[in-house]
Amino acid sequence: MDEEGNSRGRRFNPTTILQQFLSPPNNSSTPMNRFSFILSRASTTSRRIMREPSSLLQDTSSTVQSDDHQNDWAYSKPVIVVDVLWNLAFVLVSLILLLSTLKERPSTPLRFWIAGYAIQCLLHVGFVYLEHRRRNLDGGAASGGENEQHLLYDETSQSRGTSIAKRLESINTMVSFFWWVIGFYWIVVGGQALLQDAPRLYWLAVVFLAFDVFFAIFCVVLACVIAIALCCCLPCIIMMLYAVVAREGASEGDISVLPRYKFRSRVSDMDWKQDAAVMEMESGDDSISEISLLPEDSECCICLTKYIDGVELVRLPCSHHFHCGCISKWLRINAKCPLCKYNLHGDNDELV
Structure with missing residues (x-):
């Protein structure tokens, strides 16, 4: 029992840990150095605690999700079905012709080339299937109620598998x-002799090429068409956006009907009163409509400058x-x- 108690004491001793945490280095003997050392240790520990699995999980998941969102269209079901059927058709045609042309003897190794082409198609189908399966597993894991630690390991393993699959797919593309x-090269070198010795293998290779x-060419032309369409349609899109934004503003008719005033400062006769100011209504008749203003209200909140005598002011229906x-x-x-936030258009459900 004593040995067990000693071992437990050696394993976890709060006093020792606290002393190690609070003990400054040898060169920090002054109280100010000790205080700065404690603060630095506390900040380092807090940063270490905050950067636990949650932050790592967020970084990993955000990276994977950004890649997934960029490639979602390429792994949609219609695209996957067309891609898989197309490559499997190549494999099937290659297999049938390789078996039916055993008697043909081409001068160049076209049979080997067609077999390699079919293998590459099969590898591409396998990579597409694995990527589609991984995405389905990601969707199921996101919808399930897994804890954070398990989700961290799952995301890490999936990101490793994704990187390996993408590298293999890139290698397959280069090959x-x-x-x-x-x-x-073999088709050009073979020439007419290849067409006479192995016509079906020759035409199959030509069709594949x-x-x-x-x-x-289709991908390049499509990219150019999209780029040209964006360049041509971009001014139209900007004009449409400008029109949408312009609808949020008031028309010239709405602005012209707003009452206009002339600012005039007025000094009070009594010394104990502060200076005052008025806004005089601009009208064609002799009647004058005045609105008194406090000195602290005699400025424009848009340009943040005080009103001066004779300046023209506009008063909104909200009295500002x-x-x-x-x-x-x-x-x-x-x-x-x-x-x-009073709206001149009449939609004033959200007023401050």
Whole structure:
């Protein structure tokens, strides 16, 4: 029992840990150095605690999710079905012709090239299936109620598997390119002799090479068409967005009907009163409509400058006033009051 107690004491001793945490280095003997050392240790420990599996999980999952969102369209069910059926058709045709042309003796190893082409198609189908299966497993794991630690290990293993699969797919793509060059070289070298000795193998290889060239040209042309369409349609899109934004602003008619005033400062006769100011209504008749202003309210909240004598002001229906030029520019962009969000269009459900 004593030995067990001693062993437990050696395993976990809060006093020893606290002393190690609070003990400064040898060169920090002053109280200020000791205090700064304790703060640095505490901040380091807190950062270490905060960067536990949750942050690692978020970083890993965000990286995987960004890649997945970028490639979702390429792994949708219609694209996968067409891709798999197309490659399996190549494999089936290659197998049938290889078995039916055993008596043909080509001058170049076309039979070997066609077999390699079929194997590459099978590998591509396998990579597509594995990626589709991984995505389905990711969706099931995200919908299930797994704990954070288990999800961390799952995401880490899946990211490793994804990186390996992508590397293998990239290697297969590079090999396919060089394999196409080799097949084209053997077709050119064989010439008419190859067409006479193994006509079916010759035309099968030519069809495979032609399909690859067709798809390469199709992808390049499609990319160019999309780029040209974006360049041509971008001004139209900008105009549409500008029109949508313009709808949020007020029209010139709405701005012109707003009451306009002239600012005039007024000094009080009594010394114990502060200076005051008024806004005089601009009208064609002799009647004058005045609105008194406090000194702290005698400034425009848009340009943050105080009113001066004779400046033209505009008063909104919400009783807030601004410089005429400032509020006119504001209302053309946004029909809401800068202070209380009063909408000149009448939609005032959310007022501050």
